[in-house]
Amino acid sequence: MSVTLKDVAQAARVSVSTASRALTGTGLTSERTQQRLTRIARELGYRPNPIARGLKTGQSRLVALLVHNLTNASFQVMAEVIQARLKALGYQMLLCIGGDDPEQESDTLTTLVDHRIDGLIVVPTGKNGAQLKALSKEVPIVCLVRRDDATDLETVLADDPQGAYLGTRHLIELGHKRIGLIVGRQDTTSGRERLSGYVRALREAGIAMDGTLVHAGHFVPETGATCARKLLDLLRPPSAIFVANHEATLGVLRVTAERNIAIPDDLSLLCYEDMPWFEWHRPAISIVDNGARDLANLAVDRLLHRMDAKGNGNDGVREYRVGARLIKRDSCRPIESASKPKSSKSKSSAAKSAKV
Amino acid sequence: MSVTLKDVAQAARVSVSTASRALTGTGLTSERTQQRLTRIARELGYRPNPIARGLKTGQSRLVALLVHNLTNASFQVMAEVIQARLKALGYQMLLCIGGDDPEQESDTLTTLVDHRIDGLIVVPTGKNGAQLKALSKEVPIVCLVRRDDATDLETVLADDPQGAYLGTRHLIELGHKRIGLIVGRQDTTSGRERLSGYVRALREAGIAMDGTLVHAGHFVPETGATCARKLLDLLRPPSAIFVANHEATLGVLRVTAERNIAIPDDLSLLCYEDMPWFEWHRPAISIVDNGARDLANLAVDRLLHRMDAKGNGNDGVREYRVGARLIKRDSCRPIESASKPKSSKSKSSAAKSAKV
DNA sequence: CTGTTAGCGCATTCAT
């Protein structure tokens, strides 16, 4: 079938090992044979067999990325960035989609080490800490976006406390007092941390926390719809909603569309994590940018570092943070007076009836 | 490090070959030893080494998917679907992103066969036909979404002629006579075919084709912006635009937003290929659905078929089509009279000022 | 600097 090292060696009338040494570029061969072998290999169209090499060396030039899905815009850019970086380094990316399901994650994890991957970047569900910890002895692992609390792995996180704080403070500065929060599950790093940022901003502003304004839920659009309805059905609905659960954003938008709620006139809307179309949506949607691209790059950096410093175990493990940024667009607007909660409501219903 | 077949064999006091036979489930062992070995293997936590197995068998349980990017919504769902299907069958998916760049494609292709992938689903750039053809002798290949004209590979395509026809006819039925078309590069299957569908619908309706209304361009948002501007700057601008170049959609939206063009009042907009947010956009954007999910499923089906019928070469190669569907939402509206282009314009500006 | 030998983990042929 394909041309092997043996073929090259024979053609060059040297032993297989000489050929190997010459082509792998260990300086253990004479300059001349080195060049000669390289030439012959090229002429013959020799391509080393990574499988055979892997069997010997225990390496595969395969690096896996395990994410929950590809619908989440952050995961998309991370996958693209990571794949590009890895390919440039001669690695192939094994992309796995775990669906945020612990069982699938566990499953995938084992098959991945079976395949002798050289490294792993994983967005952990958080339910397979023990397994992850065990695997980390076999292969360098970097956790991305979420921490797995049961482990002590190198971890690259967004600065969610800061991001949520930034966003909430922005809304407060615009005069909003009743700010609805739709946030991710509280058993995830980001879920907890974004809530904490929200709470801190409120406290700093001397605004009493109102539990009815905060909803935590699963990472699906339906969550957004359900929570948005609950918020808008409140006796005193919020004048702004901070959607800090990326996946829920579509659901929220659906509800505001259904109810003909004008943004930002009737309601200010701030979302977490950018999507390409947020900018073209009307109104353009203001966001807290989590820095997906930089997160991915940093994760690759850290992984490569650990892959180089091979065998160092979980030595010098660290947690990294990539700062968030507020990107103001057109979906948030100032509230003039804080003392007329009715006004906004009547205004919206007026707009509604006018439209019908 | 990890437990090997030898370990299992020793623990069971049998030879390695017996262990191998028992565990791979060739019926060449006694029922009893079969079960005993299975049990012991499980107890020891034995996991076969795919690398070693691959070296022997020439297979890897790896199937590659090569797409242009993950920004395109269709590619996202295809990647998700394909990965899910493959994993269920015990394959790992190698996701590669080629950026629609022939050189990258060629590069990736060779490394993939180096890795002895068992199958390949590829969205070809169309510039590496020869290579693809050669590789198809080593590994089953299915082309997806685009055909590579220089090859005769099994190919799964969307029914773009039909889809474009459907979309164009829809606009015509709404009374539009001047329909702008922004379509993909004409050196791609989809680009050519969508144009042809547009042309056919026009011809059937007895509408003369106006070259200034048709723009073909690269698959990037900028294309959409550029083309939209050209169309709107026309002395007699179109009353509807059919964006049949998925990636260009954002660019078109940007321009209409910039110019405060109301959709569908000032301009009807129809897009090709769905995106999750099209439904929540205001107005909700009507689309021609290319059936990404079904395309992916069919591609996997065909690939598996060819992988089973191993060695059959390019025998019985076929081209498959997945039909398109029109999904009407709110971005297209009927034109009452063909002779009052001014009316719609003044109306929209009235609406606009009313809102301000 | 080069050739010889061995072995990675497994599947498979040939014996028995």
Add this chain to the structure above:
DNA sequence: ATGAATGCGCTAACAG
């Protein structure tokens, strides 16, 4: 039905 032996393609330890 089982064991012994061979080799997939490559790298590395060991001689020379």
